[in-house]
Amino acid sequence: MGSAARRSKLKTVEIPAPLAPSSTRKSRSVRRIAIYAVIAAAVLAIVVPVALWARYRVGYVVSRNALVKGYVADIGIQASGVVTSVDVDAGDEVKAGQILARLEDGQLKARVERAKSQLDRATLTLEVEHSSIAHERRRLASLVSEASARVAAAKAQSEAAQTRAEDAKDKYALRQSLAEAGVIPPEELRSADTTRRTANADGATAQADQKAAEAGHRLAQVESEGLSVREQHLVVLEAEIAAYRAELALAEADLQATLIRAPEDGWVIRRAVQPGASVVQGQPVFSLWLGKQLWVEAWIDETDLAYMEVGSPARVTLNSHPDRVFAGVVESIGVSTDYEMPDADVPQPRNERMRTTPVVCVRIRLESPEGLLPGLSAVVGIRKK
Numbered sequence: 007m008g009s010a011a012r013r014s015k016l017k018t019v020e021i022p023a024p025l026a027p028s029s030t031r032k033s034r035s036v037r038r039i040a041i042y043a044v045i046a047a048a049v050l051a052i053v054v055p056v057a058l059w060a061r062y063r064v065g066y067v068v069s070r071n072a073l074v075k076g077y078v079a080d081i082g083i084q085a086s087g088v089v090t091s092v093d094v095d096a097g098d099e100v101k102a103g104q105i106l107a108r109l110e111d112g113q114l115k116a117r118v119e120r121a122k123s124q125l126d127r128a129t130l131t132l133e134v135e136h137s138s139i140a141h142e143r144r145r146l147a148s149l150v151s152e153a154s155a156r157v158a159a160a161k162a163q164s165e166a167a168q169t170r171a172e173d174a175k176d177k178y179a180l181r182q183s184l185a186e187a188g189v190i191p192p193e194e195l196r197s198a199d200t201t202r203r204t205a206n207a208d209g210a211t212a213q214a215d216q217k218a219a220e221a222g223h224r225l226a227q228v229e230s231e232g233l234s235v236r237e238q239h240l241v242v243l244e245a246e247i248a249a250y251r252a253e254l255a256l257a258e259a260d261l262q263a264t265l266i267r268a269p270e271d272g273w274v275i276r277r278a279v280q281p282g283a284s285v286v287q288g289q290p291v292f293s294l295w296l297g298k299q300l301w302v303e304a305w306i307d308e309t310d311l312a313y314m315e316v317g318s319p320a321r322v323t324l325n326s327h328p329d330r331v332f333a334g335v336v337e338s339i340g341v342s343t344d345y346e347m348p349d350a351d352v353p354q355p356r357n358e359r360m361r362t363t364p365v366v367c368v369r370i371r372l373e374s375p376e377g378l379l380p381g382l383s384a385v386v387g388i389r390k391k
Contacts, residue, residue, distance in 0.1 A: 066321070066387035067313050071365065072304035073353045074324070076380035077297050078275060080290035084263035085109060089283045094292075096276055100268040106292055107279060109264035118261055121254035128250050132243040139236050146230045153223035160219040164212035167205065174198070174205035272296040275380075300375040302334065304386035305352060305365040308343060313390040315339075320370045321387040324378070333373045336388060340367035353383075 087109035094106050181198035184190045276293040279285060302322050306314070314336055322332040343364035344352045352365070370386060372378075 066389055067306060067310040069304040069306050069368075069386045069388075071353055072302055072322075072370075072384040072386045074300055074375075074378050074380055074382040074384055075303050076295050076300050078293060078295050078380055079269070081106070081266065081269070081292040081294055082288050082290050083109070083266060083285050084287060085260060086286045087111075087264060087284070089279050089281050089285060089291075091281055092277060092279060094274050094277070096274050098274045100272055100274060100294070102268055102270050104268045105265050106268060106274075107266040109266075109285070111261055111264040114257065114261040114264060117257040118254065121250060121257045125247065125250040125254055128243065128247045132240065132247060135236070135240055135243060139233060139240070142236075143230075143233055146226060146233065150223065150226040150230060153219065153226045156219040157216065157223050160212065160216035164209065164216045167209035167212035171202070171205035171209040174202040178202040266291060268294065270296040271298075295380055300378050300380065301337065301372060302332075302370040302384050302386060303353070304368045304370060304384070304388070305344065306368050306388070308364045308366060311339070311366060314368070314388050315391060318391065319389045321389075322370060322372065323385045324382050326379075326382050327377065332375070332378075334370040336368055337371040338369045340369075342366075 090108050090110050092107045094100060094104075100106065178195075178198040178201070181190060181195045185192055185195040272294045274292060275295055277291070278293075279291045285291060302320075304320075316336055316339060318336040320334045320336060322334055324330075324332070343366050345364050368386075368388070370388075
């Protein structure tokens with residue numbers, strides 16, 4: 007009995023377990039909800055991009071083998087020589103015709119001055135010869151005119167003298183017959199003979215004067231004909247002047263070749279020379295991005311060509327501009343695969359690609375290429391037909 011009493015006392019002194027407060031239960035519920043929310047967000051963060059990516063790949067032909075392209079040219083030197091100055095550096099903007107570098111030009115300047123001197127001397131000689139020939143032509147024209155007048159006068163005098171001689175001869179014959187008949191005295195016959203002889207002498211003199219005048223006229227004509235020889239010499243002088251002009255033009259061209267100029271507006275990508283360097287003709291000394299045109303070249307697998315055409319919309323993203331999507335359209339599709347091109351013309355050669363199937367170059371014209379530079383890598387998505 008004593009033991010039963012003790013057990014009853016023990017039962018009466020048992021303390022019930024305390025109940026958890028309501029605030030603790032609520033916090034546990036909130037934590038569970040937060041965990042579920044985090045898990046759901048993580049699932050959505052994985053599933054949504056995957057779904058979007060899958061949808062994008064279904065509707066677009068994607069190429070990561072793409073580059074932003076522009077007109078980049080290596081500017082060579084037109085003459086061999088020593089660089090005296092370089093006026094621009096990489097990254098500088100240049101204008102069309104701007105001098106980029108200069109070569110030593112002392113000897114070429116001397117050649118230009120010598121060619122100018124030779125041309126000036128030949129030109130002056132030609133002008134003097136023209137003036138001399140013109141003066142001589144005027145003198146000979148006057149001389150020929152005077153000789154012609156003398157010939158005409160001498161001819162008239164000769165004809166008059168001949169007429170007088172004929173008249174004197176006829177009168178002498180008449181006087182001679184009359185004298186023989188005793189009609190006139192011998193003195194009249196002698197007078198008629200003297201007149202006849204005088205007329206014959208005058209006729210001979212007039213003929214001599216006519217011949218002299220004709221000889222003078224022929225001489226003046228010969229001298230006039232000699233001008234044609236001098237005029238042919240003018241052709242020689244003009245040919246010499248043309249040769250000197252050509253030599254001057256060549257010397258000036260060589261002098262201009264010592265100045266390396268920008269062919270168009272653009273930017274300097276690379277400079278390959280320093281002052282004092284020796285360069286040879288044709289050696290590239292600068293690389294320039296010419297103009298402001300930019301486009302994207304994307305290389306597409308041959309199996310995807312059926313899904314696109316010229317004019318297909320395109321989306322372009324770049325690592326350098328992660329927050330922008332550049333809109334564009336397919337401007338042209340290549341006519342051969344990379345198998346017909348050297349590896350240097352393809353941004354990612356066959357031996358560097360995971361797939362070695364042939365690819366074709368597709369050119370994308372961007373609507374707003376501002377802020378881009380040639381050579382930037384790109385990812386291109388072309389909407390399928």
